[in-house]
Amino acid sequence: MPVPLLDLTRENQPLLAEIQAAMQPVIEGSQFILGKVVSDFEQSAAEYFELSPDDLALGVSSGTDAQLLALMALEIDAGKEFICPPYTFFSTAGVIARAGLKVKFVDIEPETYNLDPSKLEDAISEETAGIMPVHLYGQLADMTSIMEIANRHDLPVIEDACQSMGARHKNIVSGNFGDFTSISFFPTKNLGAFGDAGMLISKRPDLREKAIRMRVHGMKDRYEHLEVGGNFRIDALQAAILSVKLKYLPEWHEMRRKNASYYAKNFADLKIEQNQLEQPIEKKDNWHIYNQYVVRVKEGKRDALKAHLDAAGIGNMIYYPTPLHTQPCFQYLGYKAGDFPVAEHACTEVLALPIHPFITQDEIRQVCEAISSFYKV
Ligand SMILES: Cc1ncc(COP(=O)(O)O)c(C=O)c1O
Known part of the structure; x- marks a missing residue:
């Protein structure tokens, strides 16, 4: 499904x-x-x-x-x-x-x-x-x-x-x-x-x-x-x-946070390592509401993993593929590729996975298994 x-x-x-x-x-x-x-x-x-x-x-x-x-x-x-x-x-x-x-x-x-x-x-x-x-x-x-x-x-x-x-x-x-x-x-x-x-x-x-x-x-x-x-x-x-x-927003935030921890549990079960796929972190002092659950796909494999998930019917999205300083409309500002290396690197690795409040635990498991099958090939 x-x-x-x-x-x-x-x-x-x-x-x-x-x-x-x-x-x-x-x-x-x-x-x-x-x-x-x-x-x-x-x-x-x-x-x-x-x-x-x-x-x-x-x-x-x-x-x-x-x-x-x-x-x-x-x-x-x-x-x-x-x-x-x-x-x-x-x-x-x-x-x-x-x-x-x-x-x-x-x-x-x-x-x-x-x-x-x-x-x-x-x-x-x-x-x-x-x-x-x-x-x-x-x-x-x-x-x-x-x-x-x-x-x-x-x-x-x-x-x-x-x-x-x-x-x-x-x-x-x-x-x-x-x-x-x-x-x-x-x-x-x-x-x-x-x-x-x-x-x-x-x-x-x-x-x-x-x-x-x-x-x-x-x-x-x-x-x-x-x-x-x-x-x-x-x-x-x-x-x-x-x-x-x-009125439902506080409950929906909690559901998203539970989904994030369920991802962490599944990635651990399936032995998907941080050096392959970096999970989002909640920084000390922060309370994250997971509007997006964005992983970083390491080893230059982001686009291949994306294609694999697309083929398996797993929803995913790249937010954002191009940094703003290299957008055509901002060329007049005089920035060039290389000016903001952290942002540019993120653009090549990020991949958003489903995290909405009403996703089921079975569906999260399915997403993680699809990722695991990608790494096992
Ligand atoms: C980070 C960020 N800033 C600004 C906006 C603009 O909001 P809106 O789409 O309601 O105009 C969005 C919405 O997509 C956003 O994600």
Whole structure:
């Protein structure tokens, strides 16, 4: 039997009656844009993120738009540099360019794929206007070190927590370190909408009202625009769906974590060694939520293992095959292959395996046996 990388039907089907009941008042009341359903969802999310009353949890149209909105609210002089890793989903660097800023890449740590704080300080100059660390695959970057450096240089931080809603570092939940944080509710995330949606978290009371205005074209009173913002609103129907699903999120995180330990047990049983296939690690001080379960396939065998799993019907994916500094659209920045060796090496070894909450233990066993049969040939 094939094992899918992700099966959203298993997650959503049991909740359908509850979700339809939550959508009904929105449809009957025709309040499709913002309104009480959105503010109720924002309130529940603020509690989930353990925010204080001065902080803001703002429902927006996508994780990308949350990042763009944060950069726009910071009003940084055009041409200044904003730091991010070269190994992440495109939008992290894309929004920096779209905000009229210069993307400045800093390499990642090999074991977490997150921004390497030991390489950060050297990249900071007079031109640096801020830092966007990414919490990749469900694990937080080393925010103790990154915030220490950012604070010392008085630089704003935007956390890209699009893949890591609810993950923790030193028991502090994502969203509570930086000035702003972006969250994505893209359907494949641990909390997924029925389409695009996202959230902006702000811990900048001085920019709170501005961020709220900029979600709606910088509008204060009707047709009075204080800033140029955008249409960054979340749909009320998405907020209704997410309000239902949010209640199950802690349980789903735990199910993903159990699946990760079940992988470890199976790899040990089947004698698949770390020097063949490196399992993801949960760094000390971190609480991983496994949005993705990404192994590193050693000895140059990644593409062959991928082909083997494809042939066996085992879902898998390469996140990400090409680092951002060598993407065609960023050639103008002048980077070249070899500039970020850790990121480039990761691109050649990573392979994501199925980890969604509703995968069965039998299916995980099947994935591991398919991997084992690859090494036994
Ligand atoms: C690391 C990272 N940053 C940003 C985004 C952008 O989020 P969205 O797809 O909601 O715009 C994503 C989503 O895929 C992501 O994984």
